[in-house]
Amino acid sequence: MIVIMKYICVRFLILSIAVFLIASCGMNRFAEQRPISHMVVIDSLRVGYRVDKISYSPLERTFFLLNRDENTVRIYQNGVFFNRIGGIGFGDDNFRGLSDIAVGLDGHLYTLDRFDKSIKRFCKDGKFQGQVMLSGLASPERLAFGASGALLVYDGHAKEIYLLDALTSPLPSPRRRGDSMEISFGKFQVDRADAFFVSGDRVNVFDRDNNDTTIFFLTGMFDNSFRGLRFYDGHRNLLAVDVNGLYEVRTDRRLIDKRNDVGVFHFERENFVLYDGVMVRVYRMRYEATP
Numbered sequence: 001m002i003v004i005m006k007y008i009c010v011r012f013l014i015l016s017i018a019v020f021l022i023a024s025c026g027m028n029r030f031a032e033q034r035p036i037s038h039m040v041v042i043d044s045l046r047v048g049y050r051v052d053k054i055s056y057s058p059l060e061r062t063f064f065l066l067n068r069d070e071n072t073v074r075i076y077q078n079g080v081f082f083n084r085i086g087g088i089g090f091g092d093d094n095f096r097g098l099s100d101i102a103v104g105l106d107g108h109l110y111t112l113d114r115f116d117k118s119i120k121r122f123c124k125d126g127k128f129q130g131q132v133m134l135s136g137l138a139s140p141e142r143l144a145f146g147a148s149g150a151l152l153v154y155d156g157h158a159k160e161i162y163l164l165d166a167l168t169s170p171l172p173s174p175r176r177r178g179d180s181m182e183i184s185f186g187k188f189q190v191d192r193a194d195a196f197f198v199s200g201d202r203v204n205v206f207d208r209d210n211n212d213t214t215i216f217f218l219t220g221m222f223d224n225s226f227r228g229l230r231f232y233d234g235h236r237n238l239l240a241v242d243v244n245g246l247y248e249v250r251t252d253r254r255l256i257d258k259r260n261d262v263g264v265f266h267f268e269r270e271n272f273v274l275y276d277g278v279m280v281r282v283y284r285m286r287y288e289a290t291p
Contacts, residue, residue: 033236034237036233036248036286038286039285039286040283042271042284043061044281045063046280051067051275052067053066054266054273054275055103056268056282057103057109058107062077062107062124065280066098071086072085072087073109073111073126093126097114098111100196103145103268104121105269108122108123108124116133117140119131119132119153137155138157139157139158141155141156142154142193144196146218147198150218154186159186159191160186161205163220183219183220184220185216186214186216190214193207194209198218199234199267200233201217202217206229211228213225215231215232230249244258256272272285
């Protein structure tokens with residue numbers, strides 16, 4: 001009996017240390033705090049029509065413009081229109097409920113179809129490359145990539161975030177419910193995800209109806225919640241988005257001051273995208289030198 005109790009205590013201690021190290025790893029990845037010096041525009045595009053989301057790839061200066069009502073993605077390269085994929089249908093480049101897009105670490109486009117429950121991959125030119133089915137999810141609505149290449153999917157029915165394996169070729173499958181390696185989080189903490197993106201080691205979920213942002217570490221641990229659309233960059237600077245652009249919360253310093261209302265915002269791997277209904281601008285943060 002004593003041996004069994006010692007075994008249980010040792011296993012519990014090991015598990016506690018492992019959980020602590022995972023949580024500490026998540027928090028310490030922002031160890032270096034660097035003040036923001038200024039923002040620079042690294043690319044821009046004149047659009048002038050309705051867009052629901054914009055993802056950007058530096059490869060060929062590629063813009064991917066999502067329109068959910070049309071089930072389409074328009075592709076611009078080097079400042080000019082290049083291709084259009086989508087529309088209702090059953091082909092490789094068609095969708096039935098296109099709900100989100102994201103650019104992977106490979107620079108390719110990934111699309112999420114909530115009706116077909118599938119993720120499709122296209123090269124930057126719009127050529128179909130493959131797909132994976134998300135049959136285990138009820139209503140996949142948003143997706144985003146972590147820095148390691150892991151893919152996060154928000155399920156609007158379960159109101160939960162699921163972590164998929166890092167994307168390889170061929171595409172991965174989501175971890176099954178009950179699988180010991182499955183990571184899911186956000187249940188009873190998130191009502192909806194109007195904006196869903198990763199910054200550093202944090203997952204940010206913005207609810208427009210409630211006007212609040214819920215932030216988790218990539219480990220799934222809850223971090224914080226704020227009124228309005230707020231997020232941390234990769235160096236522990238808390239930033240906020242409003243109708244006039246972007247400002248730093250701690251100093252109340254405006255980093256981007258737009259005269260036109262901000263219609264679409266997206267943050268993806270240090271690229272900050274703003275669309276005011278006419279111009280899309282891609283910004284990159286510049287930081288002060290460390291002493």
